[in-house]
Amino acid sequence: MQAEKTKKIKKVKKTSKVQKGKKTKKPEKANKVQNKKLRRNMRIGIAVLAILLVILGSVKIFKPSWFTDMYLELTEEKIEAVEPEIDVELLTVNPYSRPGTPTEKITGIVVHYTANPGATAMDNRNYFENLKDGHDTQVSSNFIIGLEGEIVQCVPTWEVAYASNSRNIDTVSIECCHPDETGKFNEETYKSMVQLCAWLCMKFELDENAVIRHYDVTEKICPKYFVENEEAWEKFKKDIGRTLRDF
Numbered sequence: 001m002q003a004e005k006t007k008k009i010k011k012v013k014k015t016s017k018v019q020k021g022k023k024t025k026k027p028e029k030a031n032k033v034q035n036k037k038l039r040r041n042m043r044i045g046i047a048v049l050a051i052l053l054v055i056l057g058s059v060k061i062f063k064p065s066w067f068t069d070m071y072l073e074l075t076e077e078k079i080e081a082v083e084p085e086i087d088v089e090l091l092t093v094n095p096y097s098r099p100g101t102p103t104e105k106i107t108g109i110v111v112h113y114t115a116n117p118g119a120t121a122m123d124n125r126n127y128f129e130n131l132k133d134g135h136d137t138q139v140s141s142n143f144i145i146g147l148e149g150e151i152v153q154c155v156p157t158w159e160v161a162y163a164s165n166s167r168n169i170d171t172v173s174i175e176c177c178h179p180d181e182t183g184k185f186n187e188e189t190y191k192s193m194v195q196l197c198a199w200l201c202m203k204f205e206l207d208e209n210a211v212i213r214h215y216d217v218t219e220k221i222c223p224k225y226f227v228e229n230e231e232a233w234e235k236f237k238k239d240i241g242r243t244l245r246d247f
């Protein structure tokens with residue numbers, strides 16, 4: 001009986017010895033494995049960070065407007081090369097049509113119709129200009145497209161024009177002439193509208209979905225033909241998209 005007890009104790013002692021030995025060896029091994037893992041994770045982390053920095057750097061170069069809320073326009077050679085012909089006839093700075101207020105970052109292009117059948121682009125431009133003396137109302141637009149497709153610029157794109165209400169501050173406005181009461185644009189005017197909108201999209205890093213109607217801002221029936229003919233409006237935007245990709 002006594003002998004058996006001793007044997008048992010010995011056995012227990014043996015086991016505890018083994019356990020003790022294991023206990024001291026295991027953490028060392030585990031530490032090594034852990035360090036290896038840590039180093040590997042750090043290497044992965046640094047690699048991911050480097051890749052992110054490269055991506056961020058590229059985006060900053062190719063999409064600079066993503067990093068600012070300020071007015072910014074691209075002036076690269078390839079953009080200048082596809083600029084439509086623009087007759088720059090800037091208005092005199094005055095509180096009724098060219099307040100001289102700086103625009104913010106341009107996030108949209110707003111299309112209007114003049115609601116003045118048969119009038120030319122210069123007729124409309126001169127009406128805006130004369131508001132400085134007549135004080136009748138406050139109205140203007142950055143661009144006017146005429147019945148022969150001519151483009152007249154009245155207000156620089158970095159200045160507010162009085163055309164699109166709450167969106168004057170962050171959009172460029174285009175008034176478009178039309179021959180009659182239906183408000184339908186003729187082919188020459190339409191072609192210039194597509195060209196100018198596509199070019200402005202390129203200049204301000206936008207796409208055709210950033211082109212909106214005055215109606216989309218205030219629900220005013222403007223431009224009449226594009227409000228009353230939704231499919232014509234959709235086609236217009238598609239034409240802008242196609243031109244933009246052809247540039």
Ligand SMILES: [Zn+2]
Pocket residue numbers: 111112113163214220222223
């Ligand atoms: Zn309008």
